[in-house]
Amino acid sequence: MTAVPQPGPDAAPLLEMTGISVAFGPVRALDGVDFRLHAGEVHALMGENGAGKSTLIKALTGVYPVDAGRVVLDGAEVAFAGPAQAQAAGISTVYQEVNLCPNLSVAENLLLGREPRRWGRIDGRGVRRRAREVLARLHLDVDPASPLDSHSIAVQQLVSIGRAVQVDCKVLILDEPTSSLDADEVAELFRVISRLRADGVAILFVTHFLDQVYAISDRTTVLRNGRLVGEYRTAELPRLQLVSAMVGRELETLEQLERVPAEPASQAVAPVLAASGVSRRGAIEPVDLVVRPGEVVGLAGLLGSGRTELARLLFGADRADTGEITVDGTVLPMRTPRDAISAGVAFTSENRGAEGVVGDLTVRDNIVLAMQAARGLRRIPRRAQDEAAARWIEVLDIRPPDPDALLRNLSGGNQQKVLLARWLATGPRLLILDEPTRGIDVGAKAQIQALVADLAREGMGVVYISAELEEVVRLADRVLVLRDRRPVAELAGEDVEVDRVMELIATGHGEPDAERRGGADWEYGRSDA
Amino acid sequence: MTTAPPPVVGPSPVAAGGRAGRVPARFVPVLVTFGLFVALFAVGGLRYEAFASGQVLLNLLIDNAFLVVLAVGMTFVILTGGIDLSVGSVVALSTMVTAAMLRAGWSAPVVIVAVLAGGALFGLAMGAVIHYLEIQPFIVTLAGLFLARGLCYLIDLSSIPITDPLFRDLSQTAIPLGEDMFLTPSVLVALAAVAVGAYVLHLTRFGRTVYAVGGNQQSALLMGLGVGRARVGVYVISGFCSALGGLLFSVYLLSGYSLNAVGMELDAIAAVVIGGTLLTGGSGYVLGSLLGVLVLGTVQTIISFEGTLSTWWVKIVIGLLLLAFVVLQRILAVGPRRRRAPAPAPSAPAGRTDPPQGDG
Ligand SMILES: Nc1ncnc2c1ncn2[C@@H]1O[C@H](COP(=O)(O)OP(=O)(O)OP(=O)(O)O)[C@@H](O)[C@H]1O
Numbered sequence A: 001m002t003a004v005p006q007p008g009p010d011a012a013p014l015l016e017m018t019g020i021s022v023a024f025g026p027v028r029a030l031d032g033v034d035f036r037l038h039a040g041e042v043h044a045l046m047g048e049n050g051a052g053k054s055t056l057i058k059a060l061t062g063v064y065p066v067d068a069g070r071v072v073l074d075g076a077e078v079a080f081a082g083p084a085q086a087q088a089a090g091i092s093t094v095y096q097e098v099n100l101c102p103n104l105s106v107a108e109n110l111l112l113g114r115e116p117r118r119w120g121r122i123d124g125r126g127v128r129r130r131a132r133e134v135l136a137r138l139h140l141d142v143d144p145a146s147p148l149d150s151h152s153i154a155v156q157q158l159v160s161i162g163r164a165v166q167v168d169c170k171v172l173i174l175d176e177p178t179s180s181l182d183a184d185e186v187a188e189l190f191r192v193i194s195r196l197r198a199d200g201v202a203i204l205f206v207t208h209f210l211d212q213v214y215a216i217s218d219r220t221t222v223l224r225n226g227r228l229v230g231e232y233r234t235a236e237l238p239r240l241q242l243v244s245a246m247v248g249r250e251l252e253t254l255e256q257l258e259r260v261p262a263e264p265a266s267q268a269v270a271p272v273l274a275a276s277g278v279s280r281r282g283a284i285e286p287v288d289l290v291v292r293p294g295e296v297v298g299l300a301g302l303l304g305s306g307r308t309e310l311a312r313l314l315f316g317a318d319r320a321d322t323g324e325i326t327v328d329g330t331v332l333p334m335r336t337p338r339d340a341i342s343a344g345v346a347f348t349s350e351n352r353g354a355e356g357v358v359g360d361l362t363v364r365d366n367i368v369l370a371m372q373a374a375r376g377l378r379r380i381p382r383r384a385q386d387e388a389a390a391r392w393i394e395v396l397d398i399r400p401p402d403p404d405a406l407l408r409n410l411s412g413g414n415q416q417k418v419l420l421a422r423w424l425a426t427g428p429r430l431l432i433l434d435e436p437t438r439g440i441d442v443g444a445k446a447q448i449q450a451l452v453a454d455l456a457r458e459g460m461g462v463v464y465i466s467a468e469l470e471e472v473v474r475l476a477d478r479v480l481v482l483r484d485r486r487p488v489a490e491l492a493g494e495d496v497e498v499d500r501v502m503e504l505i506a507t508g509h510g511e512p513d514a515e516r517r518g519g520a521d522w523e524y525g526r527s528d529a
Numbered sequence B: 001m002t003t004a005p006p007p008v009v010g011p012s013p014v015a016a017g018g019r020a021g022r023v024p025a026r027f028v029p030v031l032v033t034f035g036l037f038v039a040l041f042a043v044g045g046l047r048y049e050a051f052a053s054g055q056v057l058l059n060l061l062i063d064n065a066f067l068v069v070l071a072v073g074m075t076f077v078i079l080t081g082g083i084d085l086s087v088g089s090v091v092a093l094s095t096m097v098t099a100a101m102l103r104a105g106w107s108a109p110v111v112i113v114a115v116l117a118g119g120a121l122f123g124l125a126m127g128a129v130i131h132y133l134e135i136q137p138f139i140v141t142l143a144g145l146f147l148a149r150g151l152c153y154l155i156d157l158s159s160i161p162i163t164d165p166l167f168r169d170l171s172q173t174a175i176p177l178g179e180d181m182f183l184t185p186s187v188l189v190a191l192a193a194v195a196v197g198a199y200v201l202h203l204t205r206f207g208r209t210v211y212a213v214g215g216n217q218q219s220a221l222l223m224g225l226g227v228g229r230a231r232v233g234v235y236v237i238s239g240f241c242s243a244l245g246g247l248l249f250s251v252y253l254l255s256g257y258s259l260n261a262v263g264m265e266l267d268a269i270a271a272v273v274i275g276g277t278l279l280t281g282g283s284g285y286v287l288g289s290l291l292g293v294l295v296l297g298t299v300q301t302i303i304s305f306e307g308t309l310s311t312w313w314v315k316i317v318i319g320l321l322l323l324a325f326v327v328l329q330r331i332l333a334v335g336p337r338r339r340r341a342p343a344p345a346p347s348a349p350a351g352r353t354d355p356p357q358g359d360g
């Protein structure tokens, strides 16, 4: 596990950060980190949740002040006072959480601060035209005049990427841009990235998907606990070595990732959830779904196929127009999430920024929030709160393991773990997970998947949604495939395999469709350089 | 970079702008206010013979020109998620400074420029404290309210008459409009303020940043927008508008008095909210605020036509209207628009960086 620093391609690096240290009070988020970025390369920045990736990016763009270290861009030392200055110097950044304004239109979000102007006033027609161009380049078919908050997280993520790539920049930084995207959107993004790389843009790319690292990156820098582990040529770095560089030990989890789901529940067991004919106009056509205790049912489908919408109906977060939902044999009024919660249903939303975490509360408070809601006004004794917090911090390996840390100071992945803990702590009968491993590192992802399988084995019913088909297929006993807001098939047992699901998603029926299948693996990228 | 795509052949997308048949949800509150205004006016017209005349309509503007100007400034502030409680006191202070300076023999143009600059500076100071010292706008502008009111008493305890010829002329000028209707110069100033306000909000980058800051301040910062400039700027604008409102008020009353415009900040806030602007920021229009002022004015006029009703009925009706509008906005926000529902657990709103503002 030796880091082999590779000399740069030929010229001096475009961006060189040396000895960067950033501390938040006692927490040393970065400790003497070196990082180099060359023109015309895609550089993956890897590390576990909380390793310091986002902090490095924010230190570069002036969001956080640096305690020590120098940054040299294009031969000149720079120290940006904020994102505006970094942008002016040619550094375009997509930060980790979607950072757009929900109250404005898609076009405005794409062009805020750089609207085309005529005689000093914003040229509305020019704004719409530019926005359409940017959207077309990402093959994103949305109305530029529509408000941003009418779109899914994935579309919002694409919009923020569109915002970053539309300007001529020297450096493009993408902090987990693909966490909510489906294979097709990722492919689209990679085409854009390849084009920019060919134009000589230096690209810094953060992701937790190893496949994507190998598909697109030329070099990889690994951080662990705020320190530099090493810089590698991606092609010469075996996967196992990358993972062990990230987690700091040889890891069996990669094998564990291939674990098989628990044996399917028998048909005789009374279902924990039975939904018949639930639908909502404009969101999802009528769906029947049964989940038995001990069963993991996956929902698969492209972005906008209705998977999130269905989950929200099951939980009562949106009202169903038709249909009936029973939990443990009792029909739920299912008008509000409250009904669902008291019936023992838990739901983790895909949109943690807007709906989930409460940044100004501590980790402990966030974890006990749903428990408290289920109990009503009676306070949970402090002892019980501490126990719950300690337990879930340990089980999910939340870092830092401090129940009094403010949630907004946690790294993105660790916030996601806290959100998961909140619902697990209620001990639900039915757990609905919408993108639970979004933004979570490889090691923790395997842990969470194992946890879900364990919970199912103990008798919980689980509905599992993920843009990663492999993940759904690996965990689920049955998979309901959705397409264009309609259920197209339910697979069980032997049929639950990635290719089958992909065919159904692509074609709506089981026949192979060669062209779409090609989209599944990462065989593009360098060709059009 | 790729080359620009070939020009699109075919019909030009002019029609794309006005997708007929559906009103975007963000315009609904303004339309509702407009409908309410028309309805109130119709009620007045049905009940009282003299009511439904063009001049009554124009009088609404004439009597409330200063409030329109204040509401424009307040709209900017509220769009960023802030609040400005100082405007009423700044109006009073402006009338006092105007009257006192004129009495001391300064020429009217100098006085006007000095008062406007003073208002803008007052706003600048408050905005800078709010933004750079990160103190809540509610507190800072409350301090501004007391400070400006106190300064009034420092100038003079009693009312100071204005005898300057320019101010007199302005107050007596009637601009004829058609046969037997007229406007005053103040109305033109107020309408100009609305037009300039709308222009700045919708056609300049500063204005778009104001909306962005109200939508999500953290995002606006990360997008590299001039957040500080916008947050301070709106208080400068509000201070300037207050001073301008004070000048119009001086013209209207031809005097300066410390007890002028007590509580007018609340009228301005009420007009903005009734006009459909969200107190949490990020959504609203100055045109809505103008309509809000007209609604308030109509209520007042109806009650004065009634004659037997006491003026506190105005307050009651305005209170009810405010409540109705806040409820309406709530319904619009969570209802038909497929807005993502908030987290099911009872929790503080997540993700906002600044604390919720005080009530209006
Ligand atoms: N504003 C802050 N205040 C205090 N601590 C912080 C702050 N921001 C980050 N940290 C801490 O710094 C460390 C690094 O966080 P960072 O967000 O850089 O991680 P990351 O590598 O991006 O992780 P992830 O993959 O989960 O996004 C974490 O321990 C985090 O708790």
Ligand SMILES: [Mg+2]
Residues within 6 Å of the ligand: A053, A054, A055, A096, A175, A411, A412, A413
């Ligand atoms: Mg991060």
